[in-house]
Amino acid sequence: MAFESLTERLQQAMSKLRKKGKVSEADVKEMMREIRLALLEADVNLQVVKEFTKNVRERAVGVEVLESLSPAQQIVKIVDEELTKTLGSEAVGIEKNPKIPTVIMMVGLQGAGKTTFAGKLANHLIKTEKARPLMIAGDVYRPAAIDQLKVLGQQLDVPVFDMGTEVSPVEIVRQGMELAREKKNDYVLIDTAGRLHIDEALMDELKQIKEIAQPNEILLVVDAMTGQDAVNVADSFNQQLGITGVVITKLDGDTRGGAALSIRSVTGAPIKFTGTGEKLTDLEVFHPDRMSSRILGMGDMLTLIEKAQQDYDEKKAEELAQKMRENSFDFNDFIEQFEQLENMGPLEDLMKMIPGMSQMPGLENFKLDPKDVARKKAMIYSMTPAERENPDLLNPSRRRRIAAGSGNSVVEVNRMIKQFKESRKMMQQVSKGNINNIPGMDQMFGGGVKGKLGKMAMNRMVKKNKKKKKKRK
Missing domain, CATH: 1.20.120.140 (SRP54, nucleotide-binding domain)
Incomplete structure (x- = not known):
């Protein structure tokens, strides 16, 4: 990381x-x-x-x-x-056009991750704004670039405009823009070509595309693993195109991360997003204060909470909150939580977002073993529907049957049931609106200013959700 x-x-x-x-x-x-x-x-x-x-x-x-x-x-x-x-002091969002479409042009060197980012951004806009984006395949030089964008479009159900590899990218963008206006797409994401290094031909092409598309945003996509070169690339693109923001990809890799600390100061352009993995959901809005907290090992509770919220629709969240309050959280919900956790990313990365946890000895060896999750799922699937809904039914004979049915020992089944009960107890305490009642929370958040801020942030989130529910009633 x-x-x-x-x-x-x-x-x-x-x-x-x-x-x-x-x-x-x-x-x-x-x-x-x-x-x-x-x-x-x-x-x-x-x-x-x-x-x-x-x-x-x-x-x-x-x-x-x-x-x-x-x-x-x-x-x-x-x-x-x-x-x-x-x-950069504060997060800077996408500059929207008062009239649709808002045009976002992706630029950068070859291999920086522009095409993947186009798909991630489309997914982000759909989830956060219920947007209707159109992606334009303007990279006609890299083998399979158009196919890659089409595959991403199919996964997201987002239209991709292309004219093959024999047509000028400038003409492709011209016709793509006409289609977007006709179809009333609210966003246009233009994937442009890159080179292994900056040359005059590349810049001329990008300048022509800029003139035709009149983009609201020119986002420079840079690979964090290129280190100091990423800063030089950013400076050069900025001088010739006037970039409006930067996207740093591969921040999940084995990188020293210096580019993120340098680009803003050198170019004056804000970092708007970071790529933290290969999945379409592995995109984060860049918050300078949160990144600073992470770098200093102080955690990032707000991003962790947002990650948890992203994978829930309002109805599911309300149902879960109700179950937590009533202490009726069951094994069906428990298995759903495992799946949600898997979707949020590696557990060791999530734990580092909790204040104080980054200093915990041995954290680098702490991983959520997919096999362990699979075993727990097997135990739950070996239960009857009635047992899943009412864990109190699980007497010793039923536990032996579940162990035999799932290929586990009775000891492992007992351990899983104990873990479930502890989770349910903690969730009920969270639902009451004050995390300070949870045992071990002080150790989790750590002491000092950041520890207090972490607990305050989580308490605020819980209280805010309570207010929302009252308003809906």
Whole structure:
């Protein structure tokens, strides 16, 4: 996962301060030296590193910090704020056209992930806005690019306009735009060609497409794994096309992540989305404050909650909430939760979004074993419908039958039933509107400012959902 080594280094640098009651200027200087090395090793642009460390140092050695009751926490807060500022301060959404369609043009080098991103963005717009996008296949040079976009279109039930590989991309975009206006599509996503490096022919073609399509957004798609080169590419595209935003792909890979910390400062263009996997759902709106929290190992509860909400429709969520309140959550719901969890991505990545969990020893070895999930499903499917709906029926003889039917031991069946009961108990406590009642929650969120913020964010989400339900009534 991106930023792992950077997160580890920054945590080490700041953990030394946390152990001290008072912090001196020399302590701050030592911490800044380690932060500077950590950022350079993560492939962050040198000028960005200089500016960042200068800003943190100036604020950290102030009297109000060094003489405060908790200087270490104050300095961590300053690092968080400056990192957020470097990343762009706030999330920036898609610039919409007052009249349809809103035109979004994807540009970037070959292999950056433009075509995949076009599909992910279409999926995101459908889910969040119930949009009716049209995708235009403007990459006529890369083998199978058009076919790839068509496959994505079929998966999403989104139309793809193409004219084969023998027609100029400029003409394809011209006719695609006419079709979008005729069909009243509210978004047009233009997938353009890339090269292995920037050349004059590529830029001329993109400039012509820009002139015809008059895009509201020109999103530069860059591969996080290219490191410092991604910054140079972003700068070049920005100078020649005037990009409106950046998309960073492959942030789930073995990358140092320095590009994300550099691009905003170098180009001035906001990072709008990040790609975090191969699935069409593996797209995140870029929130600088949340990314800063992740990099500093402080978690990201809001993104975790949003991920959970994305896979639920309102009706299902209401039904589950009702069951949680009434303590009628059963094995049918339990198996559905496993499936939802699998859809949200690797469990170890989700756990890192919980404040304090990134510092948990051995977390890198913690994985949700698909075989273990399959075994639990087999146990539940070996139950009768009545047993699934009423877990209290599961006496010893029934448990032996379930064990035999699912190919597991009675001990494993008992363990799964115990896990189910603990989950049900915790869910009922969450439904009451205060997560502070849940055992172990303090350890999960950690102490300090971020721990409190994490719990406050989750409490706010629970209360907000309660208010929505009252309004509907």
